[in-house]
Amino acid sequence: MIEIRFHGRGGQGAVTASEFLARAAFNEGNDVQAFPMYGVERRGAPVTAFTRIDSKAVRNKAQIHEPDVVIVMDMALLDAVDVTAGLKPGGKVILNTGKAPEELKKTLGVDNPVYTVDASSIAVQHRLGSKVAPIVNTAILGAVVKATGLVKIESLLDVVREDAPVKKKENAKATQQAYDEVRGENHD
Amino acid sequence: MSEMKIVSGNFAAAYGAKLSRVEVVAAYPITPQTEVVEKIAQLVSEGEMDAEYVMVESEHSAMAACIAASNTGARAYTASSAHGLALMHELLIWASGARLPVVMTNINRAMGPPWSVWADHHDTLAQKGTGQMQFFCENNQEVLDSVIMAYKIGEDAEIMLPSMVVEDAFILSHTKEPVEIYDQELVDEFLPSYDPEYKLDVERPFGFGSLGMPDWYMDFRYKIAEAFEKAPDKIEKVNKEFSEIFGNDNGGLIEEYKTDGVDVLIVTMGSISSTSKDVIDELRAEGHNIGLARLRTFRPFPVEKFRKITKGVNVVGVMDRSYTFGHGGDAAREIKDALYGHRDLILKDYIVGLGGRDMTPKILKNIMLDAISLQDKGLDNEIEWVDLRINQERWRR
Numbered sequence: 340m341i342e343i344r345f346h347g348r349g350g351q352g353a354v355t356a357s358e359f360l361a362r363a364a365f366n367e368g369n370d371v372q373a374f375p376m377y378g379v380e381r382r383g384a385p386v387t388a389f390t391r392i393d394s395k396a397v398r399n400k401a402q403i404h405e406p407d408v409v410i411v412m413d414m415a416l417l418d419a420v421d422v423t424a425g426l427k428p429g430g431k432v433i434l435n436t437g438k439a440p441e442e443l444k445k446t447l448g449v450d451n452p453v454y455t456v457d458a459s460s461i462a463v464q465h466r467l468g469s470k471v472a473p474i475v476n477t478a479i480l481g482a483v484v485k486a487t488g489l490v491k492i493e494s495l496l497d498v499v500r501e502d503a504p505v506k507k508k509e510n511a512k513a514t515q516q517a518y519d520e521v522r523g524e525n526h527d
Numbered sequence: 528m529s530e531m532k533i534v535s536g537n538f539a540a541a542y543g544a545k546l547s548r549v550e551v552v553a554a555y556p557i558t559p560q561t562e563v564v565e566k567i568a569q570l571v572s573e574g575e576m577d578a579e580y581v582m583v584e585s586e587h588s589a590m591a592a593c594i595a596a597s598n599t600g601a602r603a604y605t606a607s608s609a610h611g612l613a614l615m616h617e618l619l620i621w622a623s624g625a626r627l628p629v630v631m632t633n634i635n636r637a638m639g640p641p642w643s644v645w646a647d648h649h650d651t652l653a654q655k656g657t658g659q660m661q662f663f664c665e666n667n668q669e670v671l672d673s674v675i676m677a678y679k680i681g682e683d684a685e686i687m688l689p690s691m692v693v694e695d696a697f698i699l700s701h702t703k704e705p706v707e708i709y710d711q712e713l714v715d716e717f718l719p720s721y722d723p724e725y726k727l728d729v730e731r732p733f734g735f736g737s738l739g740m741p742d743w744y745m746d747f748r749y750k751i752a753e754a755f756e757k758a759p760d761k762i763e764k765v766n767k768e769f770s771e772i773f774g775n776d777n778g779g780l781i782e783e784y785k786t787d788g789v790d791v792l793i794v795t796m797g798s799i800s801s802t803s804k805d806v807i808d809e810l811r812a813e814g815h816n817i818g819l820a821r822l823r824t825f826r827p828f829p830v831e832k833f834r835k836i837t838k839g840v841n842v843v844g845v846m847d848r849s850y851t852f853g854h855g856g857d858a859a860r861e862i863k864d865a866l867y868g869h870r871d872l873i874l875k876d877y878i879v880g881l882g883g884r885d886m887t888p889k890i891l892k893n894i895m896l897d898a899i900s901l902q903d904k905g906l907d908n909e910i911e912w913v914d915l916r917i918n919q920e921r922w923r924r
Contacts, residue, residue: 358703362533365705371533374702398801400698401887 340393341489342403346422347412349382350468352476356410357388359480359502363494364392372397385420392489406430408487412458412475423449433486433521435459435479440523454523456482461516465509477503477510481517492518529709536699539667539706540606540632540692541566543674545576546714547630550601550721553581553592557611558644559700560634564606586611590618590629597627598735600726602678605629608696609636609650616654622689623658623751625736628681628721629689630674635797635848636696637882645883646695648796648849652825652857658751660690660758661825663796667706669777670694672769676777679718679765686754686761687723695798695848696883709773717772758827778821780829785811786818786836791899793819794845796858799879799886803846806891815899822858830865837866843874844898850878855910873901878912890914893922 343360347353354375361373369392376387389403405425411434416422423432430451434443437457444453458478468474477499484495496511503510534542540563544552552571554564570576579596583589586607593603607615612633622629637647651661662677664670670692677690694700725733739747759780766779784804786792795803800821807819820836822829837843843866847856854860859876866872877894880886894913901907914922 358533361703365531365533370705372702372704373533374697397704398805399888400702400798400802402885404887 340391340395340397340399341408342406343390343392343408343410343489344403344406345388345390345410345412346416346420347386347388347476348416349384349386350472350474351386351412352474353386353388353412356412356476356480357390359476359495359498360390360483360489361392362498362502363490364390366497367490367494369394370397376402385416408433408483408489410479410483411435412479417446423447423451426451431486433479433483435475452486452524454482454486454521456517456521458482458517461513461520464516465506465513467506467509467513478513478517481514482521485518485521486523529707529713531705532708533703534667534706535562535701535703536664536667536670536694537562537634537701538566539670540674540694541570542706542708543632543671543692544604545570546671546709546711547602547604547675547678547718548715548720549578549604551579551581551593551596551603552605553583553589553596553603554605554607555583555586555589555611557586557608559636559696560606560608560611560632562700563632563634586615587618590615590622590631593629593631594618594622594625594627597622597629598625598727600721600723600728602721603627603629604631604674606632606634608634609638612650612654613638616657619654619657619659619689624747626687626751626754627689628678628687630677630681631689631691632670632674633691633693634696634700635693643882644696646698646798646848647881647883648847648857649881651691651693652849652851654691655826655857658688659826660688662690662692663823663825664692664694664699665782665798665800665821665823667694667699667702667704668775670699671706671708672773672775672777675714675718676765676769678721679769680758680761682721682723683761684724685757688751688754688758693797698798707773707775713772717769755827759824759829759831762824762827778823780824780832781836782821782823783836784819784821786820788816789818789840790816790902791818791842791844791895792837792840793817793895793898794822794843794858794862795819796822796825796846797848799846799848799891802886802888803891806888806895809892810895810899817895817899825858828861828865833862833865834869837870837872840870840872842898842901843872844877844894845874846877846879846894848880850881859910873906875901875906875908876910878910879914884914887923890922893924
């Protein structure tokens with residue numbers, strides 16, 4: 340079982356990202372589960388969402404405390420949330436930033452593989468959301484797929500093209516671009 | 528053609544109502560139930576669902592509208608949660624007294640104060656005496672399935688009772704997982720349109736809701752009691768028929784998970800059951816003779832079934848996600864009642880997960896290990912509150 344935790348802010352699309360990843364994995368024959376942190380969501384407030392993926396039936400209905408993958412969609416959250424809390428040894432971190440992975444490794448103080456992609460710029464480039472508040476979920480997912488190999492990029496693109504509520508084409512382009520541009524361990 | 532969709536427990540409930548071809552929906556929004564009625568409103572407005580959607584000013588009115596609709600022979604549905612359900616209390620009793628098979632989905636949520644929107648079974652179990660049948664669901668598929676089955680059971684001429692199909696707040700209501708949305712024709716075959724023997728009909732007038740003088744009232748109550756006595760068999764029969772047609776067996780009264788010849792039997796309700804099954808597998812692999820009974824139907828309470836499945840069992844560990852003040856956990860108390868004079872065993876009540884406190888596999892395993900340990904050391908406490916701030920160290924280690 341692979342357990343994934345998304346950290347974002349209300350309006351960035353963290354919950355939708357957790358669902359898109361689940362759908363892509365389901366379409367590849369896995370059992371899946373996607374859920375938000377059970378809070379009272381508000382635009383701009385920190386939001387946590389989760390995805391579980393397994394080739395067997397997913398029966399665990401507890402929250403995810405020891406994730407295999409952590410995704411940070413908003414860098415300002417690093418000051419407010421312990422994003423690597425419970426991260427498994429060897430678990431991967433993917434962050435939305437133009438900075439180099441090595442630098443983030445130091446900032447986070449972890450030995451885990453760290454990947455970065457400037458998802459905000461990619462989202463703005465494809466006119467997803469506004470410049471002040473870009474919707475980065477489809478972009479960051481492209482980076483997640485490249486960094487983790489959890490699903491095939493084609494499976495993710497199919498879901499984005501089908502389920503993105505608006506600008507399906509632009510969202511798919513953002514996914515592909517982030518997939519191509521993500522930096523980290525083996526992708527420099 | 529049936530279709531697999533990845534949907535929340537709330538959407539599963541809405542699709543269950545759609546597939547049941549409900550004719551009248553009256554509801555008032557409340558967290559975390561809101562998406563159920565939003566989805567139904569959307570399906571109705573888009574013409575995908577042919578139902579009358581009645582906007583009401585409260586939950587009390589929602590059930591009143593459902594009662595009136597059901598009285599005319601329409602299939603009626605509503606959904607609520609916690610404080611909304613509490614406000615509905617009077618009408619829950621009315622629906623069963625009037626023998627109207629209204630089905631509602633309740634999203635199990637804690638009662639305030641302190642305010643909480645998270646999972647807890649007290650809201651539903653505080654209504655256990657209202658004459659509603661109560662079905663506790665473990666996953667989103669079961670939510671959809673149970674709405675359909677509840678109409679089939681409740682509308683049976685020998686039963687004629689309302690039902691509550693309940694699911695845990697957020698853990699099911701807002702969690703998305705694969706759910707099979709069945710072929711409508713197949714559901715139509717399983718659940719024909721509602722055609723009660725007595726209804727409001729100007730061509731064939733009857734009086735409803737009139738005065739019951741002391742020389743009659745008691746006999747009406749006895750008829751309801753009789754229906755509840757017949758319900759367990761009907762529930763098992765409908766569950767079997769449903770599983771044969773749709774391929775999903777939801778367990779009827781009690782779902783037995785690896786219970787054959789066990790020494791220790793764990794009893795759970797709702798979403799905790801799903802996580803617990805993983806833990807049961809782990810403990811069995813470690814050599815423990817332990818199994819799980821998922822109490823699915825709380826009303827009617829499956830008295831006979833509990834006597835049957837506890838034969839040869841040494842310890843019963845019951846997890847209650849509710850607590851009735853001055854009495855204890857609801858399930859444990861009722862199981863004791865069922866076993867009185869029939870079984871000589873140790874029964875311990877674990878109070879767990881109130882107000883949405885997360886029930887991790889680790890905590891569940893510690894509870895089960897505690898139950899196993901009672902075989903040698905005997906009963907230590909009849910009731911134990913698990914994972915309180917004052918004892919978290921013990922249960923999370």
